[in-house]
Amino acid sequence: MSTLPPTGQLIPVDAPFSAAQESWLAGFIAGIAAAGKRAAGGAPTTTVDVLFGTQTGNAEFLADELVAGAKARGLGGRTTPLDAVTPEQLAGMSHVLVVTSTYGEGELPDNAGLFWDAIQATTVPRLEGLQYAVLGLGDTSYDEFCQAGKLLDTRFEQLGATRIHDRVDCDVDFEDPAALWTAAVLDRLAAEAGAQPSASGPAGDPATSATATGGAGASRASRPGSRWNKRNPYPSALVENRLLSSPRSAKEIRHYEFDLGDSGIEYAAGDALAVVPTNDEVFVGELLEQVGANGSETLDGRAITEVLRTDREIRTPSKDLIADLVQRAPSSELAAVVSHGDKHELDRWLWGRDVLDLLRDAGPAAPGLDELLPNLRPLQARQYSISSSPFAHPDRIHLTIASVRYGDPHRMYAGVASTFLADRVDPDGTVDVYLQPNASFGVPADDSAPMIMVGPGTGIAPFRGFLHERAVSGATGRNWLFFGDQHRDTDFVYEDELTELQQQGVLDRLDLAFSRDQAEKVYVQTRMLEHAPELYAWLEDGGHFYVCGDASRMAKDVEQALLTVIASQRGRGEDDAQAYLADMRRGKRYVRDVY
Numbered sequence: 001m002s003t004l005p006p007t008g009q010l011i012p013v014d015a016p017f018s019a020a021q022e023s024w025l026a027g028f029i030a031g032i033a034a035a036g037k038r039a040a041g042g043a044p045t046t047t048v049d050v051l052f053g054t055q056t057g058n059a060e061f062l063a064d065e066l067v068a069g070a071k072a073r074g075l076g077g078r079t080t081p082l083d084a085v086t087p088e089q090l091a092g093m094s095h096v097l098v099v100t101s102t103y104g105e106g107e108l109p110d111n112a113g114l115f116w117d118a119i120q121a122t123t124v125p126r127l128e129g130l131q132y133a134v135l136g137l138g139d140t141s142y143d144e145f146c147q148a149g150k151l152l153d154t155r156f157e158q159l160g161a162t163r164i165h166d167r168v169d170c171d172v173d174f175e176d177p178a179a180l181w182t183a184a185v186l187d188r189l190a191a192e193a194g195a196q197p198s199a200s201g202p203a204g205d206p207a208t209s210a211t212a213t214g215g216a217g218a219s220r221a222s223r224p225g226s227r228w229n230k231r232n233p234y235p236s237a238l239v240e241n242r243l244l245s246s247p248r249s250a251k252e253i254r255h256y257e258f259d260l261g262d263s264g265i266e267y268a269a270g271d272a273l274a275v276v277p278t279n280d281e282v283f284v285g286e287l288l289e290q291v292g293a294n295g296s297e298t299l300d301g302r303a304i305t306e307v308l309r310t311d312r313e314i315r316t317p318s319k320d321l322i323a324d325l326v327q328r329a330p331s332s333e334l335a336a337v338v339s340h341g342d343k344h345e346l347d348r349w350l351w352g353r354d355v356l357d358l359l360r361d362a363g364p365a366a367p368g369l370d371e372l373l374p375n376l377r378p379l380q381a382r383q384y385s386i387s388s389s390p391f392a393h394p395d396r397i398h399l400t401i402a403s404v405r406y407g408d409p410h411r412m413y414a415g416v417a418s419t420f421l422a423d424r425v426d427p428d429g430t431v432d433v434y435l436q437p438n439a440s441f442g443v444p445a446d447d448s449a450p451m452i453m454v455g456p457g458t459g460i461a462p463f464r465g466f467l468h469e470r471a472v473s474g475a476t477g478r479n480w481l482f483f484g485d486q487h488r489d490t491d492f493v494y495e496d497e498l499t500e501l502q503q504q505g506v507l508d509r510l511d512l513a514f515s516r517d518q519a520e521k522v523y524v525q526t527r528m529l530e531h532a533p534e535l536y537a538w539l540e541d542g543g544h545f546y547v548c549g550d551a552s553r554m555a556k557d558v559e560q561a562l563l564t565v566i567a568s569q570r571g572r573g574e575d576d577a578q579a580y581l582a583d584m585r586r587g588k589r590y591v592r593d594v595y
Contacts (some may be wrong), residue, residue, distance in 0.1 A: 046193040047076035053100035057438045074195030082115035091125035101137040106144025123443035127161040134167040156165030182528035233432035249490035252403040269465035271388040274381040279585035293369045312376040321375035329365040384416035387461035389469035400461040447475035450543035456484040459549025471506045482524040484513030525561035536569035551594035
């Protein structure tokens with residue numbers, strides 16, 4: 001029932017108002033006041049602080065979208081990395097939207113860890129005057145799905161903040177749920193503030209032009225070529241595919257070059273390129289045979305072989321598939337491992353096994369094709385750190401990738417994207433790609449600042465781009481690279497290039513660590529500790545410290561070595577070293593591109 005009086009009806013001045021009518025009148029008066037302020041050129045009455053925690057740039061892109069959407073609705077808005085906000089600053093904010101990804105095993109991303117530590121302190125201010133909402137980005141293939149968002153959501157509530165909207169946890173295909181959450185939250189804030197759409201843009205969903213189409217946000221859209229995205233990748237010609245490692249190496253590391261043609265794509269050193277792969281046709285056939293299908297089946301009018309080749313993840317088993325198989329085959333080896341309730345034991349058992357292995361393990365109880373399909377996740381693009389600089393190669397993007405191959409003569413396994421590029425792209429063929437910008441990982445804005453780069457194996461990729469950029473730009477800052485792998489004679493990729501960069505005076509220091517060339521293994525962190533005094537001197541001179549590569553072990557070992565270097569040179573203990581490194585993080589002088 002309407003609470004408003006019929007149009008043109010007069011209400012006696014002495015007639016009592018109902019509660020609903022009083023509420024409407026108050027809102028009406030507030031709306032007139034807000035309109036008056038806008039007419040007078042006043043600032044928006046509500047400012048939305050969008051705080052983001054990001055590892056690869058997705059959360060920052062959504063944060064930019066949120067601010068654009070807020071301004072389009074007549075609200076104020078600004079983005080800030082979580083680590084740049086103190087608890088005291090947070091307590092002074094009125095409306096906060098948090099967008100954060102989850103890194104590793106439920107951890108906050110690199111630019112949010114310090115914030116999390118700070119708001120857990122017993123002395124942290126209360127947040128009774130703050131309204132907030134959280135959007136989490138994650139991957140359901142990990143046990144701690146969107147854990148970072150869940151932690152922040154709970155902590156804000158514990159500190160007395162009021163939730164504007166329920167948290168939404170997004171899987172890897174985050175665009176649609178993020179767009180719905182964005183529209184719902186901003187529409188509510190605009191309605192409560194009595195805000196009106198700005199003249200410069202629509203008040204509709206800010207993601208309509210970018211997020212909802214898988215595209216780039218405000219910072220990304222500023223780069224030409226941003227129309228190419230997850231749902232509309234660019235068909236790039238693969239113009240070079242050459243082996244970098246020796247044929248005698250235990251690894252197969254390849255160099256790829258993609259022609260950008262007329263795409264208009266403009267990348268930066270430190271960005272990533274997403275490669276859209278297809279599954280191996282032979283493996284698709286083996287999987288169909290295992291489930292008793294002959295390949296003539298269709299799904300939504302498409303041949304099932306094509307669906308499995310281009311749309312479904314058939315190598316890595318999903319959690320849903322594992323749960324289904326345990327229920328179907330309670331006496332299987334998989335079910336026995338799961339029954340122990342030990343996540344690490346399950347991870348060890350699953351390592352190296354694919355969907356076909358699990359179906360065979362289930363025996364006669366394994367599902368047929370129709371029952372299997374719902375438990376196969378969508379096939380995802382793979383992101384690789386770009387190993388070139390637009391300063392040196394504006395029309396091409398280079399990648400440095402290790403081909404994943406293992407097994408025995410009875411059963412060989414292969415990485416989906418790495419062997420797709422190595423084996424299944426025709427010499428004159430194209431590969432669907434799109435740019436994944438990473439604003440937090442790039443050469444220092446100050447050309448005179450020293451760079452210290454730690455990138456063993458394919459972790460050298462972005463640093464090759466960094467060095468090429470500094471060579472072309474004429475930057476005066478010193479450059480130090482720590483590189484390593486198993487054997488120098490088979491695994492020293494880009495050796496000729498690095499030697500030339502040394503001769504040109506671009507690469508001031510190159511420290512190598514080939515772990516298996518001597519009885520005692522030597523790693524990049526070993527070399528860091530050996531040169532502790534000079535390494536610390538570079539940091540004191542404003543050096544930027546970069547790490548790229550394996551997150552599970554190498555990056556953690558490198559960070560511990562860095563803390564040891566700082567503590568040993570300052571002589572003030574571990575807490576001081578931690579504080580020194582925290583200052584480097586806040587100043588964006590310690591950044592990582594890890595996976």
